[in-house]
Amino acid sequence: MSKYDVVIIGGGVGGTASGAILASNGLNTLLIEKNQFIGGRCSTYEKEGFKIDIGVHSFGRTSNGPLGTVLKMIGMEDAIDWVLARNPGPVQYYQGKFWKFPKELEKLIPPSDFSSLIKILRDIMRIKDTKDLDNISIKTWLSKYSDNKLVHSFINILCGLYFVVSYNEASAGEFVRCLSSLVQNRSTGYPKGGCIAIPLAYAKAIEKFGGTVETGVTAKKIIIEDGKIQGVELDNNKFISSQLVISNAGIKETINNMVGRNYFDKIYLEKIDKLKYSMSAFSLKLALKKPITHFKVINSMSLDYEEKVRSVLEGEVPDKVDLFVPIPSNYDPELAPKEKQLIIAGTAVPRENFERNREKWISSTMETLEEMFPKFQNNLMWMEVTTPKDIESIGGKEASVVGISQTVDQTGVNRPATSLPIKGLYIVGGDAGGWGIGTELAAKSAIDCSKIILKQKK
Ligand SMILES: Cc1cc2nc3c(=O)[nH]c(=O)nc-3n(C[C@H](O)[C@H](O)[C@H](O)COP(=O)(O)OP(=O)(O)OC[C@H]3O[C@@H](n4cnc5c(N)ncnc54)[C@H](O)[C@@H]3O)c2cc1C
Incomplete structure (x- = not known):
């Protein structure tokens, strides 16, 4: 039986960020991640020399936002090398043209x-x-x-x-x-090395401050006795003792399956059951023989967006897809082999009815890209498709892009708190606390949660 000051379940942005802050403050920290890699939804894999994000990422405030604050808090400001979206800055694609x-x-x-x-x-x-x-x-x-x-x-x-x-x-x-x-x-950008550079920098910090990061390790249960956290049981039945557990595995998964509903009162459970996740996403990863655009990030937009979202939620696929198109290798040429280009194009979809429309989503997206970059397919080496199923298998959380959605009833005072009603049990990441866009919401949740824990420790 190993004993830690804190066990963190999950190595997404929220888990690694809270681990880095707590380890740097002297807590003996263990982070376990079920995948063989760190980062959850903010991760990058490699294929034939291309380093490809699982998601479709751009980072709102880079070092000036909470992702940078985490590093400032632990004295490692330079651990992420950001490239800003400037010269050229972000553009909108509308009616066949690019607009600033x-x-x-x-x-x-x-x-x-x-x-x-x-x-x-x-x-x-x-x-x-x-x-x-x-x-x-x-x-x-x-x-x-x-x-x-x-x-x-x-x-x-x-x-x-x-x-x-x-x-x-x-x-x-x-x-x-x-x-x-x-x-x-004014500091939107992207990290050198792909989006995984962010959770990787935090995970390295955990180790630098004496903590441990283990991948390929799955938490099965959070053990509670006499109303107090005792530790975490792994799926190989090994027990890890700790009176402090932070879960990055999702608020519903943590309460319903890891702790068990009988530890929470009816009113709290009703609140948790009502929480809704954001939509999921589908994306194409395009490996190109040569660069076809100098832009770093493009958004396409149309006049009837509200109607489009409504019909997409009902299971329809538009002929023209509104796409978010970061070009990671224009931020960091090392993300593609020499003189080649990596383009990622993604759009929001509901996970419920994606699979039956999969082929139509791919063909409509390819047609939209062909309009944006005429004859680009002549330069296409290969492409990868990431679907809601892939996102769910990596991060769970109903394949959601963000986590618990930032709707009117789930933000501000109505956002689920990072502290759960059991002493010593916390949630971090896109499911509780914080504010901001995607990874920044997750990092802010981790900062706020760590501050609560450190204050209590004092
Ligand atoms: C397609 C797409 C596009 C996106 N675009 C952007 C963008 O442009 N900008 C932006 O800022 N954000 C973007 N995001 C959102 C951003 O990636 C997420 O908000 C953020 O990464 C979520 O972090 P998290 O802390 O909630 O952890 P998650 O990513 O959810 O990670 C949780 C981790 O916990 C692990 N885990 C779960 N259960 C267990 C268990 N039992 N034992 C051990 N480990 C476990 C999982 O394997 C996972 O690694 C995008 C996401 C997607 C999918």
């Missing part, structure tokens, strides 16, 4: 609606207290400014990129926090 945002939108939107959009952006920067907006959907909030379809579509697409849920469900408070911090920091 927000400058060139002026050419597409009538002057009165363009001034409304500028007013929205100015107001966002001025709002100090976003709490009052937490319970209002982005759509309701936006309707006070403009009813222009393109303005709505544009904001809805940003919301889809940030939260992977439609803007009629997502929280305006969370949107304002995210967009204003992005505009203030």
